[in-house]
Amino acid sequence: MHKRILIVDDEPAIREMVAFALRKGEYEPVHAGDAREAQAAIAEKVPDLILLDWMLPGTSGLELARRWRKEDLTREIPIIMLTARGEENDRVGGLEAGVDDYVVKPFSARELMARVRAVMRRSRSDEEDGSVSLGGLRIDGAAHRVFAGSEAIHIGPTEYRLLHFFMTHPERVYSRAQLLDQVWGGNVYVEERTVDVHIRRLRKTLEPYGLDHLVQTVRGAGYRFSTAP
Incomplete structure (x- = not known):
């Protein structure tokens, strides 16, 4: 179809x-x-x-x-x-x-x-991605939904992809260019500042649940998902 x-x-x-x-x-x-x-x-x-x-x-x-x-x-x-x-x-x-x-x-x-x-x-x-749980967050890949504990989080499609990538690759620092390649795809031209915008949106989505600290900025290097303070 x-x-x-x-x-x-x-x-x-x-x-x-x-x-x-x-x-x-x-x-x-x-x-x-x-x-x-x-x-x-x-x-x-x-x-x-x-x-x-x-x-x-x-x-x-x-x-x-x-x-x-x-x-x-x-x-x-x-x-x-x-x-x-x-x-x-x-x-x-x-x-x-x-x-x-x-x-x-x-x-x-x-x-x-x-x-x-x-x-x-x-x-x-996105539809093919599996499920993952980490740091109080859970992604149900089959249902394409994100949960904080038992509470569903309303999240946009790009933030979903970004969060899924972070949660399946925790504790590792990724540059903006690497995130663009992994989340947006290497064959599509998107400016690196796009990553910063979606990182802000992802943090804003997680903030009401007290989980925005999981998405961390590593000065001069990029971003990582970490359960460590």
Whole structure:
């Protein structure tokens, strides 16, 4: 069965171009021109991935991403932001809102499909990961869920992958470049600052449970997951 991808963009020409590329890649595209249409499409059938334009009428893509990351139905759907905003602060803002990747307009169909395939590969690898318990945290790989004791933790897809990698490779220091290679994949260009953004988001997710100290910064070297103080 083809993976379903929701395209949220208020420009019909952009949607048609993206949909054409997706169909060639054997994905099933679904169109939405604004937040209302996007919500209706998700209610009809949850997509496997969302391509989300930054600038939308009424509600911005950034606001939508933040909303979807808080809702149970959409929390774990990967989101790629389509944006004309190439400045670093804008990209970081999107990542902090819960976006998994971004493509700056104008983009080629080839670049977009490379990003889509990379995010979908990461999602599939998540499903294949096993379970692990460490430091008061437990990952149920089959259910794709994280627990602090018996309490479920709401976590985004990128933070899930990052936490799973850390918990299966504890006590070892990884540089930003190594984390990008292991968690994001070596064939995809993502800036090293992306790692810092997702580390902050992971710590913020763990903080209410008093477990944010497990993700440690090693000055001048990178990050590690450690149960030692």
